[in-house]
Amino acid sequence: PSTPHDKLxxxxxxxxxxxxxxGVNQLSSTLGGxxxxxxxxxxxxxxxxxxxxxxxxxxxxxxxPVPNLNSDLRKLNCSPDSFRCTLTNIPQTQALLNKAKLPxxxxxxxxxxxxxxxVITSSTIVRCRSCRTYINPFVAFIDQRxxxxxxxxxxxxxxxxxxxxxxxxxxxxxHKRPEVQNSTVEFIASSDYMxxxxxxxxxxxxxxxxxxxxxxxxxxxxCQSLLENLDKLPGDSRTRIGFITFDSTVQFYNLQEGLSQxxxxxxxxxxxxxxxxxxxxxVNLHESKELIKDLLNALPxxxxxTRETHSALGPALQAAFKLMSPTGGRISVFQSQLPxxxxxxxxxxxxxxxxxxxxxxxxxxxxxxxxxxxxxxxSGQQTAVDLFLLSSQYSDLASLACMSKYSAGCIYYYPxxxxxxxxxxxxxxxxxxxxxxxxxxxFEAVMRIRCTKxxxxxxxxxxxxxxxxxxxxxANVNPDAGFAVQMSIEESLTDTSLVCFQxxxxxxxxxxxxxxxxxxxxxxxxxxxxxxxxxxxxxxAVCLLANMAVDRSxxxxxxxxxxxxVNAVVDSLSAYISTASNLQQxxxxxxxxxxxxxxxxxxxxxxxxFRTGTSTRLxxxxxxxxQIKSQPLVHLMKMIHPNLYRIDRLTNEGTIHVNDRxxxxxxxxxxxxxxxxxxxxxxxxxxxxxxxWIGKSCDNSFIKDVLxxxxxxxxxxxxxxxxELDTVxxxxxxxxxxxxxxxxxxxxxxxxxxxxxPAKTDFFQHLVEDRTEAAFSYYEFLLHIQQQICK
Amino acid sequence: xxxxxxxxxxxxxxxLIFLSVYFIITLSDLECDYIxxxxxxxxxxKWVVPELIGHTIVTVLMLISLHWFIFLLNLPVATWNIYxxxxxPSGNMxxxxxxxxxxxxxxxxxxxxxxxKLGFHLLCFFMYLYSMILALxxx
Numbered sequence: 001p002s003t004p005h006d007k008l009x010x011x012x013x014x015x016x017x018x019x020x021x022x023g024v025n026q027l028s029s030t031l032g033g034x035x036x037x038x039x040x041x042x043x044x045x046x047x048x049x050x051x052x053x054x055x056x057x058x059x060x061x062x063x064x065p066v067p068n069l070n071s072d073l074r075k076l077n078c079s080p081d082s083f084r085c086t087l088t089n090i091p092q093t094q095a096l097l098n099k100a101k102l103p104x105x106x107x108x109x110x111x112x113x114x115x116x117x118x119v120i121t122s123s124t125i126v127r128c129r130s131c132r133t134y135i136n137p138f139v140a141f142i143d144q145r146x147x148x149x150x151x152x153x154x155x156x157x158x159x160x161x162x163x164x165x166x167x168x169x170x171x172x173x174x175h176k177r178p179e180v181q182n183s184t185v186e187f188i189a190s191s192d193y194m195x196x197x198x199x200x201x202x203x204x205x206x207x208x209x210x211x212x213x214x215x216x217x218x219x220x221x222x223c224q225s226l227l228e229n230l231d232k233l234p235g236d237s238r239t240r241i242g243f244i245t246f247d248s249t250v251q252f253y254n255l256q257e258g259l260s261q262x263x264x265x266x267x268x269x270x271x272x273x274x275x276x277x278x279x280x281x282x283v284n285l286h287e288s289k290e291l292i293k294d295l296l297n298a299l300p301x302x303x304x305x306t307r308e309t310h311s312a313l314g315p316a317l318q319a320a321f322k323l324m325s326p327t328g329g330r331i332s333v334f335q336s337q338l339p340x341x342x343x344x345x346x347x348x349x350x351x352x353x354x355x356x357x358x359x360x361x362x363x364x365x366x367x368x369x370x371x372x373x374x375x376x377x378x379s380g381q382q383t384a385v386d387l388f389l390l391s392s393q394y395s396d397l398a399s400l401a402c403m404s405k406y407s408a409g410c411i412y413y414y415p416x417x418x419x420x421x422x423x424x425x426x427x428x429x430x431x432x433x434x435x436x437x438x439x440x441x442x443f444e445a446v447m448r449i450r451c452t453k454x455x456x457x458x459x460x461x462x463x464x465x466x467x468x469x470x471x472x473x474x475a476n477v478n479p480d481a482g483f484a485v486q487m488s489i490e491e492s493l494t495d496t497s498l499v500c501f502q503x504x505x506x507x508x509x510x511x512x513x514x515x516x517x518x519x520x521x522x523x524x525x526x527x528x529x530x531x532x533x534x535x536x537x538x539x540x541a542v543c544l545l546a547n548m549a550v551d552r553s554x555x556x557x558x559x560x561x562x563x564x565x566v567n568a569v570v571d572s573l574s575a576y577i578s579t580a581s582n583l584q585q586x587x588x589x590x591x592x593x594x595x596x597x598x599x600x601x602x603x604x605x606x607x608x609x610f611r612t613g614t615s616t617r618l619x620x621x622x623x624x625x626x627q628i629k630s631q632p633l634v635h636l637m638k639m640i641h642p643n644l645y646r647i648d649r650l651t652n653e654g655t656i657h658v659n660d661r662x663x664x665x666x667x668x669x670x671x672x673x674x675x676x677x678x679x680x681x682x683x684x685x686x687x688x689x690x691x692x693w694i695g696k697s698c699d700n701s702f703i704k705d706v707l708x709x710x711x712x713x714x715x716x717x718x719x720x721x722x723x724e725l726d727t728v729x730x731x732x733x734x735x736x737x738x739x740x741x742x743x744x745x746x747x748x749x750x751x752x753x754x755x756x757x758p759a760k761t762d763f764f765q766h767l768v769e770d771r772t773e774a775a776f777s778y779y780e781f782l783l784h785i786q787q788q789i790c791k
Numbered sequence: 792x793x794x795x796x797x798x799x800x801x802x803x804x805x806x807l808i809f810l811s812v813y814f815i816i817t818l819s820d821l822e823c824d825y826i827x828x829x830x831x832x833x834x835x836x837k838w839v840v841p842e843l844i845g846h847t848i849v850t851v852l853m854l855i856s857l858h859w860f861i862f863l864l865n866l867p868v869a870t871w872n873i874y875x876x877x878x879x880p881s882g883n884m885x886x887x888x889x890x891x892x893x894x895x896x897x898x899x900x901x902x903x904x905x906x907x908k909l910g911f912h913l914l915c916f917f918m919y920l921y922s923m924i925l926a927l928x929x930x
Contacts (some may be wrong), residue, residue, distance in 0.1 A: 366882025375890060376829060402882060406890050461893050466893035468824050551895075555880070 038405040044593040045534040047580065051588045051782050056595050059667035061643060065537050065593065067523050069498075076137040078183040078521040082109050083503065084543050084633060089526040089535030090455075090499050094489040100532045101571035105486040105544040106449070106457075109632035109779060110505045110519060111442060113479045113745055117517075118178045119186045124161050125516070126179065132186070133450055133474065135179050136520035138500050150500045150522075151452050170477065183521070189506065190513040198508040199382065201235035202282060202329025203242075205319050208304040210247040210311045213336035217419030218304070218390045221426060222334060223296040224431040228294065232438045234510035235285065241292060242282035242323060243585035245299070246316035247308035248341055253295055256280035257287045262295040264302075270315035270342040275322055282323055288313060311337050314344025317374055317403065321383065328382025328444055330476050332436075333403070335387065336417075338395050343368035346396040355615040360775065361558045363618060364625070366399040375406035379465045381771045382444040384409040386436075387617075390417035390429070397622040406465050408445075408474035410630065412436075413623040424751055427720060428688075431747045435480075439745065442477040442507030442515075452499040454491040461547040463630045477507050482632030484547045493525045504681055529579050536593045542600040542640065543633050549610065550625045562610055566788070569601050574789040589787045602781045603641045603671070603768040610721045613774025614765075635744070638687035642766050647692070648681040648702040650732040664732050665737040672769035672778070677757070681706075684766060685740055691763045705729045708750070717759075719752035794930055796856045797923035804916045810842050810894035811909040818902045821892070828889035830918050843872045849915075861918065868911060 015603070044065065044708070048056065048131040061479055064080035068113070091097040097104055127136040128149035140148040143151045144163070148155050158174050165177050179185055207219065233620060245251045250273055254263040265276040275281065313335055320331050326678070338346050360388060367371065386409040389395055397413065404411050413431055414425045436465050442721040447464070448471055449457055462483035467473040472483075493499060505517045526532060546570050552561040573590055580589070590597065608616055609624035627639060669671040669675040678695040681702055694703070700711055705727040709715045722734055741747055752761050764770075771777035776784060814835060821831040850869040853862040879886055891900050 365880050371883045372882060372884060372890065380829070400883065465830065465890060469822075469893055469898070575871055 012017065022669075024133055032451075034577055035580050044536075044591065045530060046058045046592040047589045048592055048595040049587050049785065050590050050595065050598065053308055053672070056599070057206075057670050060665070060669065062539060062596065065535065068535065069522065069524055073138070073498075073522055073660050076181070076183055076522075078519050081177065081634065082112055082184060083107075083501070083519045083521045084537060084540045085501070085521065085523055087532060087535055088537055089531050090493065090523050091489065091532050092494060092525050092527045095491040096527070096529065096532065097489055099529055100184045100536075101568070101573060101575045102532070102536055102541055103486065103544050103548065103568070104483055104488070105540075106501060106502055106521075107543055107633045108449075108485070109481075109517075110447065110483070110503050110517060111440070111477045111479050111481065111507075112632065113440065114184070115570065117186055117473065118182045119188065119515075120179055121188045122161065122166075123190070124159050125187050125189070126156075126159060126162055128152060128154055129156050131450060133502055134504060134516070134517070134518045134520075136500070136502060137180050138498065138520060138522045139180070141175050144174070147174070149371070150473050150498070151450055151502065160184065184517070187516040187518065189516050191514075193506055193516065195515050197696075198239060198512040198514050199328050200410070200512060201233070201441070201443065201510045202240045202324065202327050203233060204244065204282065204320055204324055204329065204331045205242070206244045206316050206331060206333045207299075208311055208313070208334055208336045209245045209251075209308075210337065211305065211306055211309045212392075213247075213334075213390075214303050214313070216390055216392070216417050218334060218335050218336065218388075218417060219430065220300040220419065222433065223299050225430060225437065226304055227293060229298050229434065229437040230285070230296075232291070233285070233552050233782065234438070234441050235545065236511045237284075237286060238512065239285040239510075240282045240329075241285045242328070243295060243299075244316055244320055244323070245303075246312050247303075248307065248310040248312055250312065250316050250319050252276055252281050252319070255282050255283040255288045255291045255295065257283065259291060259735065260284060260783070262291050262298070264510070267319070270312045273315045273319040273322070275319065282327075297622060301575045304391060310341040311335070311339050312341040313339035313400075314370060314374075315342040317385070318343065320385075321374065321381070323380055324358070324378070324383045325381040330385075330443075331378070331383060331385045331409075333362065333385060333387050334390065335395065335400065336390050337393065339400075339633065343353050343356075344368065344374075346399055347603040348394050350394045350618040351637065355617060356613055356774075358612045359559070361553075361612065361618075361621070364398060364558065366402050368399055371399055371402035371405060374405055375403045375409075376465065378403075378407045379475050382475050384474075386410050386412075388412045388414070388429075389608070389623075390414045390425075391420070391619070392416050394617070394619055397619045397626075400620060401626050405463050405626070405629075408465065408476055408481075410463065411479060411623070411626050413619070414624075415617070415620060417621075421717060424720060427750045431749065435746050440479050441510055442505070443475075443510070445474040445477040445505060447472040447474055447477075447483075447503065447505045447508035449485060450502045450504070452493070452496065452501075454489060455487050455501075456490045456497060457487050458550075459486040461544075461551070461629055473701055474505075474507075476504065478530065479634070480635075482636070484544050486548070497525050498522055506551055507766035516678055529575075533576055533579075533591045534593060536591070537592050538597050540633060542597070542604060543628075543636050545601070545608075546604055546607075546628045547638070548641070549604070550628050553625070557595050558610065562605060562612070565601050565605060565610070569598050570785055570788040572597070573785065577789065588782050588789070595656055597770070598782055598785055599778060600641055602776065602778055604769050606772075607640060611775070614772065635687050635746075638685060642684050642686040644671055644675070645683045645685070645736075646680055647733050647736065648679075648699055648729075649685045650708075650729065650736065658739060659740070661735055662732075663735050666736070671767045673764070673767050676767075683737070684763060685748075687744070688746060688748050688767065690737065690748050691766075692750065693763050694750050694751045694752065694754050694761075696755045702729060706733045712754070715752065715754055717754065717757050720750055722750070730751070792799060793856070793926035794923060796852060796858075797919050799918065800849050800852060801919045801923055804912055804919055807845055807849075808909065808912045808916060809827055810838055811893065811905055811912055813838065814878055814905040815902065818898065818905060822824055822902075824866075828869070829894050832884065832887040832889040832892060835887045839876060839886045846872055858922075861922075865915070868908070869911065 025702050065088050088103050131152040133151045138150045143232045145158050164171050201481050231479045243253045249268040252265045384407045417425045465473045503519045550563040645666040654665045655662050678697040680692045680695050684691040706729050708723040769778035820826045845870050850865040
């Protein structure tokens with residue numbers, strides 16, 4: 001048989017003939033010098049003069065950089081939406097990484113909604129014997145019977161069943177099996193992967209019914225939403241549901257099948273909460289459906305005359321935990337004020353006069369460990385706690401958020417919520433609930449991230465509990481949760497030219513099936529500093545830095561975190577400039593791959609989480625920090641640097657066709673007031689909210705054709721929807737907006753803002769390139785960076 | 792009088808050595824996954840204050856009995872213990888927090904700290920032993 005050298009195939013490809021099995025790593029190690037590391041990606045290394053070039057923002061949204069691999073590997077590689085690295089060219093040694101001054105880490109979105117997912121139901125799941133990596137497209141097959149793990153290099157045997165390919169009905173081609181042809185697969189796990197029989201879906205709703213909550217009026221919306229979506233809750237015939245309400249006492253509801261109406265049981269001993277009945281508080285959804293519907297219809301009216309102003313959240317949560325511990329599941333907590341009674345009571349810590357302080361911002365960490373302890377207890381019993389905070393005043397989100405952070409829950413925040421005075425928030429709650437109740441969910445999950453020998457992961461970011469050095473415990477996993485990890489290079493990666501990362505998420509589906517979702521990412525290793533910069537993924541680096549900055553703000557101080565962010569830009573650009581020694585020192589040069597780095601960092605510094613000098617409520621700030629830690633990259637980037645489009649002059653130029661619809665593609669605009677004009681209308685896509693800003697002298701034809709009003713003055717202040725008019729511009733505008741809407745799972749709310757409306761600040765705070773009283777403009781920031789580099 | 796001081800310090804130092812060894816054993820159990828983070832941290836947090844008190848007593852005793860060199864030797868470690876105890880953030884469940892012990896390399900740093908303390912206490916043990924024998928001879 002001929003040796004791999006005869007083929008001279010580029011490193012890392014799989015030869016087409018069946019008789020040869022040149023493995024990826026085998027070739028790369030023998031042909032190391034011939035691998036694609038010469039003058040790669042000249043475009044991404046092209047120097048950009050930031051101070052002179054005014055228009056660095058590309059006209060279409062920035063895409064993830066493609067790793068520099070050959071086309072076969074590129075096709076097989078994991079989608080960047082699920083798995084992304086801050087450096088697509090991994091430095092070979094820790095010393096090289098330190099020289100580049102860029103963070104090395106991974107951004108994951110492992111449970112994202114996928115349109116195409118190969119599901120493998122084979123009886124054997126092939127894994128490496130020593131490191132337990134799942135077989136993936138980047139392993140090397142040494143002859144037909146053995147395979148070499150790409151993470152620990154151990155040679156394993158190919159099991160007999162694996163030789164048969166059920167898809168092509170052929171024998172003897174293990175490398176054609178779907179596990180080896182797809183980098184994102186889902187395995188159906190056998191009973192070896194279960195500690196207990198898969199749990200049913202169990203949902204518990206804990207609702208605040210104090211006076212404050214009734215005033216805010218959220219209960220109607222929640223009950224309505226539940227009634228509409230009761231049949232769409234993920235689950236099977238074993239799904240269970242329960243309700244707890246609380247004010248200064250805790251109320252349980254007996255929904256036993258056979259009762260004529262739901263029975264309320266009140267426990268007023270909040271210092272030692274107990275469950276009034278052993279069962280029938282969490283009932284089977286299908287058996288007790290009528291009772292549940294009766295309860296949901298009656299709940300909003302039951303508490304209209306309440307005079308209870310206290311909120312005993314802590315005892316209610318303890319009761320909820322007791323109720324859920326036998327099975328595990330999901331607790332959804334709706335809170336409208338500071339918990340003021342019983343265990344876990346919190347005090348108002350915010351000083352309103354310190355909101356615009358440029359110095360120390362205090363109280364970013366929790367005040368008590370009660371919620372953290374509760375979250376750990378819940379996590380141990382496979383229960384996640386999701387928090388919906390609908391408050392109009394300070395509610396110490398910093399402490400309350402702990403209940404979700406460590407139990408893998410999620411946090412929703414509606415500041416100044418009121419059912420009639422604030423229709424935007426009500427609409428947002430409705431939309432969020434619809435997504436929340438109907439989206440996919442995974443129970444009793446654990447996640448493990450493995451990397452090639454030599455790399456190690458040391459810090460994890462996201463709503464999770466780190467159970468051991470690399471095992472992450474997620475009581476619930478949802479498709480809108482993102483995670484980030486930081487890595488370091490423990491040993492030099494000298495004997496390989498490719499490194500791989502694998503995320504394995506083991507979970508119980510809502511139908512009671514134990515499944516494992518595996519994502520595998522492969523990236524090349526480089527030895528030169530220029531190549532490291534050529535492969536830098538600026539969006540991933542910014543998101544990882546944002547996560548790190550949140551940790552630094554809480555453990556050290558906000559100003560330290562801000563300084564660290566600025567230093568990240570300064571250090572990396574000055575390291576780049578010193579490598580490209582033939583460039584002048586008087587201007588600020590960045591490689592094309594990092595040209596947006598200063599802009600994104602400036603946007604991050606002006607974000608609610610990190611800004612100083614502008615009045616920011618403490619809860620808003622904490623919520624922004626929680627979002628940074630838990631949102632996936634795509635959503636986080638829109639939060640940090642929203643997309644701005646001009647929509648009053650949409651043309652057919654560059655339109656794309658999606659599902660028989662013509663969608664205009666207006667160019668992206670810089671986030672600066674200089675791009676706004678009085679005669680225009682602009683749409684800002686901030687991820688979960690769209691703002692449409694209408695200039696004072698906006699063309700009347702736009703106002704008539706798209707908004708449906710005769711002139712500018714008649715447009716109401718709180719318009720939240722574009723009417724369906726039969727005009728060309730209305731069609732175009734609505735088509736564009738619905739195309740943007742469909743590209744994300746969470747339906748955003750729309751808000752139309754006139755130029756003189758008080759909500760104007762919501763729009764203008766996102767124009768990050770402009771100067772404000774407390775912060776630099778983009779150009780000034782560039783000069784500041786240049787100054788720091790030259791020091 | 793001298794000898795009493797040193798006998799007491801010797802016993803105290805013995806106790807601190809045992810405590811350091813206990814910390815090291817518990818932390819390495821956590822590393823090898825024999826116990827979980829929650830129980831490890833609650834075990835260790837229980838002994839943080841006794842360790843603090845034990846070490847501070849020795850330091851103060853040395854100060855009172857005017858043994859300057861030994862006092863200055865013990866002072867940094869005692870100050871570090873007190874600082875570490877006071878600077879626990881309000882949301883954490885003690886010096887050893889189960890949510891953070893596996894994150895950010897805290898396990899390694901705690902292990903290193905326990906090892907250093909063990910070495911230090913062993914050194915002090917022999918110093919007290921020598922001084923005690925000297926004091927007993929001189930009496």
